[in-house]
Amino acid sequence: MINVxxxxxxxxxxxxxxxxxxxxxxxxxxxxTGIDAGFKGxxxxxxxxxxxxxxxxxxxxxxWSIPALNQGIxxxxxxxxxxxxxxxPMVQEFLGKLYAYRTKVELDPRNSHSLKxxxxxMSGQRVRVVLTGAGVFTAKIIHxxxxxxxxxxxxxxxxxxxxxxxxxQTISVYLQRSGDxxxxxxxxxxxxxxxxxxxxxxxxxxxxxxxxxxxxxxxIACTIPAQLFLMDDxxxxxxxxxxxxxxxxxxxISEDGSMIRVGGCGRKNIRIKIQYELVDRWIVMxxxxxxxxxxxxxxxxxxxxxCINLDPSSRNAILSYVYDILPQDKKDEIEAIQxxxxxxxxxxxxxxxxxxxTIISDADLSGAGQTGETVSHEDHELIxxxxxxxxxxxxxxxxxxxVD
Numbered sequence: 001m002i003n004v005x006x007x008x009x010x011x012x013x014x015x016x017x018x019x020x021x022x023x024x025x026x027x028x029x030x031x032x033t034g035i036d037a038g039f040k041g042x043x044x045x046x047x048x049x050x051x052x053x054x055x056x057x058x059x060x061x062x063x064w065s066i067p068a069l070n071q072g073i074x075x076x077x078x079x080x081x082x083x084x085x086x087x088x089p090m091v092q093e094f095l096g097k098l099y100a101y102r103t104k105v106e107l108d109p110r111n112s113h114s115l116k117x118x119x120x121x122m123s124g125q126r127v128r129v130v131l132t133g134a135g136v137f138t139a140k141i142i143h144x145x146x147x148x149x150x151x152x153x154x155x156x157x158x159x160x161x162x163x164x165x166x167x168x169q170t171i172s173v174y175l176q177r178s179g180d181x182x183x184x185x186x187x188x189x190x191x192x193x194x195x196x197x198x199x200x201x202x203x204x205x206x207x208x209x210x211x212x213x214x215x216x217x218x219x220i221a222c223t224i225p226a227q228l229f230l231m232d233d234x235x236x237x238x239x240x241x242x243x244x245x246x247x248x249x250x251x252x253i254s255e256d257g258s259m260i261r262v263g264g265c266g267r268k269n270i271r272i273k274i275q276y277e278l279v280d281r282w283i284v285m286x287x288x289x290x291x292x293x294x295x296x297x298x299x300x301x302x303x304x305x306x307c308i309n310l311d312p313s314s315r316n317a318i319l320s321y322v323y324d325i326l327p328q329d330k331k332d333e334i335e336a337i338q339x340x341x342x343x344x345x346x347x348x349x350x351x352x353x354x355x356x357x358t359i360i361s362d363a364d365l366s367g368a369g370q371t372g373e374t375v376s377h378e379d380h381e382l383i384x385x386x387x388x389x390x391x392x393x394x395x396x397x398x399x400x401x402x403v404d
Contacts, residue, residue: 033060046097050076058144061120067177068122069102115183117207118148121175126343128336129153130172134161136335142195148187148203149195159199163192166201173203174212174336176344182212182337212337219254220322226250226276228262237286237309240275250276254322255315257287257306266292266301274305278321283314 027048034044050072051059061068077095080086115121125141127150137153137160150173152159152166166189176182191202227245229235248262260274266289273286291304310318323331 030059034063047072053079056122058119058122061122068120071122073099073102115177115181115209118185118187118203118205118209119144121148125175125177126340128174128339128343130174130332130336131161131166131169132329132332136332136339137161138339139201142198142200144205147190148205149200150203152192152199152201163199163201167192171203172333172336174333174340176212176340182340183209184212184336185209212340218319218322218334219252219257221252222250224250224253224276224278226260226274228260229273229275231271231273231286235273237273238284238311238314240282240284241273245275248274250274251302253318255307255310255318257304258285260303260305262301262303264299264301265294266303268292272305278317281314281317283317285310285314 030048030051031044034047047062048059050056050069051062054072054075056062056068056071058068062072073095077086080091080095085091121141121144123141123143127139127141129137129139129150131137131153135155137155139150139153141148141150143149152163153161169189170186171189172184172186174182174184185206185208187203187206189201190204192200193202194200226248227241228248229241229245235241246262248260251259251261258274268289268291270289271286272289273284275282275284277283285305285307286309287305287307289303290306293302293304295301
């Protein structure tokens with residue numbers, strides 16, 4: 001009889017445990033992931049509160065994603081501002097803890113490459129999609145779960161390619177993350193359907209992401225004869241020289257410089273002027289040699305030339321030449337990168353932030369301790385499911401100690 005009761009007790013305990021795990025599997029997964037990642041219990045509790053408060057689609061991204069952590073902090077700060085309690089000592093101390101924790105996460109060696117997989121992308125992230133032969137489209141991430149779900153890509157606000165036609169296609173996705181960098185990745189469209197009533201594409205996740213780099217200009221390879229002059233005080237920046245200069249060859253050009261091949265050993269940090277004929281007009285560029293690659297075997301140098309002065313008409317002529325001979329796939333890539341950067345800048349502008357700032361700035365802490373305003377328990381709605389905002393602040397202050 002005792003053995004039967006013991007067995008029943010064990011089975012009941014197992015069933016109850018399984019039911020609890022199933023009911024709270026998101027929280028269990030969050031805590032297990034945090035433990036595996038080496039976080040302490042107090043840190044896990046703090047991150048979980050932020051994830052619930054900000055309604056993050058992928059809460060575990062807070063363990064390594066600075067933008068996700070920024071989103072959580074932004075929610076707390078916005079909530080406090082809306083309730084006019086942002087300058088209370090309690091809220092300011094709480095924010096100070098969060099900023100210190102964010103710094104700790106950002107400096108952690110595990111986060112040296114911020115975005116490791118597309119599973120860390122946030123819902124609402126705007127992207128540019130390139131489909132070879134069809135051009136560049138705009139879309140938005142809806143969810144990053146088992147698959148990456150994006151809205152059906154559009155051109156000029158219209159769906160020009162229906163969802164079914166995307167299935168099986170390999171696409172390139174470009175995006176710019178606030179507080180991080182630009183990324184591009186290739187993926188395959190698995191399915192096309194709807195998600196919460198929105199027409200969407202379902203993409204395969206990938207860990208093969210490449211950082212894109214902001215460029216001041218588009219540079220293209222060429223073979224253009226030119227003349228090089230060492231600048232002196234008698235020369236004008238835009239004046240076409242009548243006397244012949246040193247013969248050289250331009251190996252690439254852009255509106256802000258060129259790669260110049262010249263005989264002999266070049267010297268960096270010297271001022272020069274180059275002039276050359278491009279299509280049907282002469283171009284004059286003034287600037288500085290920033291670096292030199294000397295090949296002793298052939299006694300030639302490649303000069304990295306940075307243009308400082310260029311008149312508008314010459315700049316337009318260079319841009320026209322560059323874009324006219326640029327391959328279409330390269331044009332699409334440049335358009336996608338620039339579009340992603342514009343998306344980010346537009347979001348920052350709408351939020352009242354500059355491109356250099358993160359979602360939260362240190363200036364938000366300037367009011368710490370300036371007021372003795374108190375927070376009433378009954379004045380505020382719940383944050384998360386059970387705690388008021390003030391209780392969440394105080395509970396975290398009581399439990400959390402940020403490790404330097």
